[in-house]
Amino acid sequence: MPYPILDPTGTTTTAAKPQPARAHRRHDLKGAIVGLLVNTKQNAAPFLDEIGRLLVDQHGARGTVARTKVNFAAPAPEDLVKEMAASCDVIVTGIGDCGSCSASAVADGIVFEAAGLPAAAICSDAFKVTADAMAGLRGAPGYRYATTPHPVAVLTAEQVKQRAANVLDDVVALLTEDE
């Protein structure tokens, strides 16, 4: 009787993961407090600040609350999610522009959705494969997020503003449209 070749992955018993909840969408962003979750990557803060400014100026959002996630590779810590869920109505997170932080920006979006907040993750388009893979791991295959062309880190302040303006419609759609 020959021996079977052993599996080195430990994933032979893959139970289907429960699909995480998606937050109820608002009609629009009038009066909403926008949470900006910044991942410390170069240009992430000015990019999200500009998104926040445009959402206030052009879409009637009431204000923004910016928070920084120090460990960009990991999903946002639970206390930060709780704090932002209590003080914000919608979340914009990013910019996913590295190997681990793109995946974790998507993971954050999924966590905030489950906490009841519509979320828009923004990743650079060079990291779509890893962002999609993370969505699958989190039980949300096909999770939608916004993309901006790579690179982001070397953009000038003016170029960052232009990029934010370019991705704004996608962000609004992610936060307000039912799937």
Add this chain to the structure above:
Amino acid sequence: MTQTPDPEQAQAAIEYCYAQGWSDGLPLVPASQPLVDRFLATTSRSPDEVIGEVEQVGRDCTVYLAAVNAAMAGCLPEYFPVVLAAFDALMRERAARGGGWQSTSGPAPMIVVNGPVRHELGFNTGGGAFGPGFRPNATIPRAIGLIVRNAFGIHPHVLEQATQGLPGRWSICLAENEEESPWPPFATDGGQSDGASAVSATLLRTCEFVDNRHTPDPEQVLADIADTISRTGSLIFRDTSAGVVFCPEHAQMLAEAGFSKQGVQEWLMEHCGRTGADLRRVGKNGLRGIGRFADPDHSADDTFSRILPSPLHVPIVVAGARNAAISMVVRIFGEWSGTATPVAPVPAALVRP
């Protein structure tokens, strides 16, 4: 003529492993239960014990999975305590617990083995320290790579996003040349007693040689090493970390001139760095927190910025042959934990004759 194992069957088994997506590109040893049992018999740890996890991808590695991957990497069962010690040492690195395996940097583990286990298991402790050619040195780091791929599920182009990676990923395992080193073993710097079998590990971004057979002056040799450490291309943050794997000849020259390991570290901390003008020329002169950026301001052009904040940021190992004055700067990804992990003794029942 002696009977050899059936190559057709061996090939079929190897191709099966490729087809499952388990391979790092090279052929694997197909793992069977009896082989993996021999690995598990070398440790008193439970096969179910979790020895590492990557929280963001929701995967972990048990002693059992480490054994399967080590067997597939080509390790002998008696290497397994070193694989476990190396993995424990690596999981103490912040970058290895965080996003390091997914990083665009594509970092390579560097494993350093000290003590009697080097000779007991037949590690290369001499020339060609960075490989290849020696089974324990080659297969133990490969086992780490297979654990990351298979147990953690971090595959190239998917969750692993290395831009270029680096030569030597999953293949750097140095056995320190303690016999020709003038200084205490590296594991002693990591908190183990002299003479202990122990493993240290960190992550590297690259290795860069310093060939200086040109001068009898040890400070000129150190200055040559400092120049490589101070290269701007590798400078990302305010501080950096770069170890030196000294060849025995450089190490002995320094020791004869009165340099302890700590003396070398202090010399390098003092002399490694760049002027503001150098940094401005490459767009890295500005500091925002610990991050660097291109600041048009010229006013700090004459300032010399040191980049190695502590001896921990300049770990020193001695490896290689005593046949030329060639040392290696090893560029560390993040920061070495400063600890070494003892190799647990193999239960007597398994020791080979």
